[in-house]
Amino acid sequence: MPWNQIDSVKNPKVKNVKRLMKRKFREREQQFVIEGWHLLKEAEAHDVKITDVFIEETKDIPEDVDVSDLPVSLVTGQVMQEMSRTETPQGVAAICRMPEETVLDVHTGHTYLFIDGVQDPGNLGTMIRTADAAGVTAVILGEGTVDGYNDKVVRATQGSLFHLPVLKGELGEWIQACRTHKIPIFGTSVNEGTSHTAIGAQKGFALLVGNEGSGVQHSLLDETDQNIYVPIYGNAESLNVSVAAGILLYHLKQPY
Amino acid sequence: MPWNQIDSVKNPKVKNVKRLMKRKFREREQQFVIEGWHLLKEAEAHDVKITDVFIEETKDIPEDVDVSDLPVSLVTGQVMQEMSRTETPQGVAAICRMPEETVLDVHTGHTYLFIDGVQDPGNLGTMIRTADAAGVTAVILGEGTVDGYNDKVVRATQGSLFHLPVLKGELGEWIQACRTHKIPIFGTSVNEGTSHTAIGAQKGFALLVGNEGSGVQHSLLDETDQNIYVPIYGNAESLNVSVAAGILLYHLKQPY
Structure with missing residues (x-):
């Protein structure tokens, strides 16, 4: 033309x-x-x-x-x-x-990444890229999370935004859907729960990560099967959320 | 005053x-x-x-x-x-x-992060923060790496820049020093080597990561003990370098 x-x-x-x-x-x-x-x-x-x-x-x-x-x-x-x-x-x-809104079914044995209130576009984009790499089925953006179509998010995904469903959703409902389908749900918390090193690889799972400052909402952490943290061996107060998500997605993933 | x-x-x-x-x-x-x-x-x-x-x-x-x-x-x-x-x-x-330049000795059983030509300040700062969290002894910035005192690097470290030595250095010499002290050296490569999932935790190690586009220089990859990659299960071409560094540092680290 x-x-x-x-x-x-x-x-x-x-x-x-x-x-x-x-x-x-x-x-x-x-x-x-x-x-x-x-x-x-x-x-x-x-x-x-x-x-x-x-x-x-x-x-x-x-x-x-x-x-x-x-x-x-x-x-x-x-x-x-x-x-x-x-x-x-x-x-x-x-x-x-934007793609048409689709209703996504939850499937036993699949892997999901739930994002609660992450604010930094670079962090969200990087997590979508990592989720793609780790073979995650879908990424769900809870309320208060930066828009997945923000230009910095799109850039940081390096194209992964087009590789897997990235949907806005009510995380409480997604957690319930995972429970119904017997998918273990792991929340993340800097201070509470179990070291991720004590958890083995899973056939399918949902990982819930949260805001850079305040973490995952308590009302959601109460609904998970188990809350886990990445141990800090040095003097850092915490890990960057997209790095923590990467460590956990790959740790929980069953290699094949 | x-x-x-x-x-x-x-x-x-x-x-x-x-x-x-x-x-x-x-x-x-x-x-x-x-x-x-x-x-x-x-x-x-x-x-x-x-x-x-x-x-x-x-x-x-x-x-x-x-x-x-x-x-x-x-x-x-x-x-x-x-x-x-x-x-x-x-x-x-x-x-x-800036702190006085110090000569740092390599110690058997310790952990080092070698950075070859990473350009993005956010990536470098995040890796310094992750290295701190993972209990790394020192981070060495090879030639062509963004300045560790760049304002965006400093911000992304969230203070970790002050927690462990972050030094400029000749990576070839550091690799030799690790070899002398029987510290296993793992290079990273998107396409070559062994999946990290096949490698167990190490008492001490050196991890070598590289530029966002071109990776680690071949001349350095030739000097490592083993080159490893993080497997891609989905459609992403690669992982963000700071996420990959986080996955590998925590995978190779012996929990304690």
Whole structure:
């Protein structure tokens, strides 16, 4: 299809990209923005609906990226700068449609990551990436958690956002569903519970991690089968939540 | 001591803080900047020499912070904004002196983290925090690694920078020193080697992790005892390096 040309930062498409930096608009429009060739490739490979692609006119398109079927606009460097949220823009951004909301069934023997109130986008994105790597079936974002379509989250997932379901949900209900399906539920707490080193690998499990400062809500910790912590051998007060999640997901995972 | 008052962003002390954002000046002056009450407390608690403290005049000093023996300047909000590198300044910054360079001996049975060319300050800071938590004896930053006194690194360490030696060093020499002391050296590689799940806990060890894009240099991987990887069960291409380091440090660590 013929390519559009955008020279003005006042172009409605540019304004739309900027609006989509806000969660409210993303949720209303059911759209979000990605940046960089790697994410564009990942979105295409995983059948994400891409409604607009913006390429900086002076940039070369990598050989392994096929934009022939995509609605491309060529933009000036100034326009790209205006749309970009990264310090050194790669010269490509795109608007993607969020997947349709699906009802996900819980399956015995599967693995789930429940996230309660994590605030830092880098932490959430990294956890989605780690969950993907560890073969987690789905990531559930409880109330108070940063939006999964925040630009920094999307970037930190490195494409994993497109590899597994990442859903908003009521964590109490998910815990009940796991219980019904005999999936052991492990909460995490810095101070209470059992060292993870005392727990063996599990066929399937749910891991519940929480806010950077206050951890998992007590009302949720009361509903788990067991609460665990990663022991601190040195003088750090705690681990970064995305590192703790990585240690626990891989520790509880049965290698195959 | 009586408190100074700084109203102008052109004050030499303010200019000094801004200069210290550059690695070159930090290394020449042997000073670095910290921000936030938590880091100030950690620096005091670990006998870091603090040469200047800047407190925003409208901010309350937390009850658990004692600044009575420190050279405090009260600054305006505008001055604090000028000095700060965070989006929401807590209202306190300080200049600290780097510790004297020490020669560190390698000890049999101890644990070391070797970092080859990690570029992202958040990743390095998080790894220093995890190394502290896991009881690592020292972290060695090889050539090409981001400066350990970069403001984002310092922030991500959450104070762990003051808890264990974090030294610049020639990784090839450190590997040799470990070999001499019969400390097993594990390199990491996404594609080559043995799954970490096949390796048991070690009394002491050295773990070698590398650059976010290119990994550990081949010339160093050739010098290790064994190269290991964290298996990917899903569709992620790789793990974040600080998550991988956390998984491996805690997997190789003998619980006690």
